[in-house]
Amino acid sequence: MIVALLHRLSEKLPRVVHRLSVMMKPQVVFVLGGPGAGKGTQCARIVENYSYTHLSAGDLLREERSRSGSEFGQLIETYIKEGKIVPVEITINLLKKAMEETMKADEKKFRFLIDGFPRNQDNLQGWNTVMDGKADVKFVLFFDCGNEVCIDRCLERGKSSGRTDDNRESLEKRIQTYLQSTRPIIEQYEKQGKVRTIDASRSVDEVFADVKNILEKEG
Ligand code: UDP
Numbered sequence: 001m002i003v004a005l006l007h008r009l010s011e012k013l014p015r016v017v018h019r020l021s022v023m024m025k026p027q028v029v030f031v032l033g034g035p036g037a038g039k040g041t042q043c044a045r046i047v048e049n050y051s052y053t054h055l056s057a058g059d060l061l062r063e064e065r066s067r068s069g070s071e072f073g074q075l076i077e078t079y080i081k082e083g084k085i086v087p088v089e090i091t092i093n094l095l096k097k098a099m100e101e102t103m104k105a106d107e108k109k110f111r112f113l114i115d116g117f118p119r120n121q122d123n124l125q126g127w128n129t130v131m132d133g134k135a136d137v138k139f140v141l142f143f144d145c146g147n148e149v150c151i152d153r154c155l156e157r158g159k160s161s162g163r164t165d166d167n168r169e170s171l172e173k174r175i176q177t178y179l180q181s182t183r184p185i186i187e188q189y190e191k192q193g194k195v196r197t198i199d200a201s202r203s204v205d206e207v208f209a210d211v212k213n214i215l216e217k218e219g
């Protein structure tokens with residue numbers, strides 16, 4: 001009797017586990033910091049070592065910009081070059097689609113690093129409107145780095161990145177946007193005790209050592 005019951009249960013177990021994982025809510029870490037703080041570099045390292053999917057809002061926008069037939073290409077280009085923040089309706093759709101496609105392809109991929117978002121109040125409102133209840137924001141990984149270091153790194157990257165915004169003129173604007181619009185978002189999360197700050201002015205390895213500690217503590 002008990003053996004039969006156990007047998008039936010063990011038959012059902014894979015399906016139960018499967019269903020549970022299908023229902024898994026996306027678990028999100030927002031990755032913030034100034035331009036050139038090392039968000040993309042550190043996210044790549046995280047993906048090598050942990051089961052996260054990296055979604056860079058900037059990369060998604062650049063992809064959309066160059067997609068043939070996109071109605072937003074020109075708008076995105078103008079915003080990026082000016083260091084301004086693209087209206088959230090565009091960005092949130094790209095993020096949502098990328099998350100859905102990732103989870104559809106592999107239901108075990110429900111952990112996301114969302115890099116370079118939310119950058120301002122509009123971004124945050126858009127996220128709350130579209131994603132509230134649909135995803136959990138676990139914490140914010142904040143790569144803290146002085147503006148001078150940020151500018152130098154981006155100028156260095158600009159030699160080979162081909163990015164239209166890694167030049168001094170765009171960078172000044174990007175830094176302004178970061179200070180005026182993004183820092184207040186980080187402060188808001190700080191008040192909720194959700195920010196994990198890392199001194200990002202050091203070497204990639206040193207920074208990553210701190211990242212690892214944080215990720216392991218957070219589980
Ligand atoms: N951007 C945006 N909304 C986002 C993310 C990026 O409008 O949610 C635009 C913005 O103009 C920004 C640019 O894309 O300056 C480059 O962003 P990215 O995150 O790639 O730059 P990084 O901070 O990594 O140097």
Ligand code: MG
Pocket residue numbers: 039040056058116
């Ligand atoms: Mg980046």
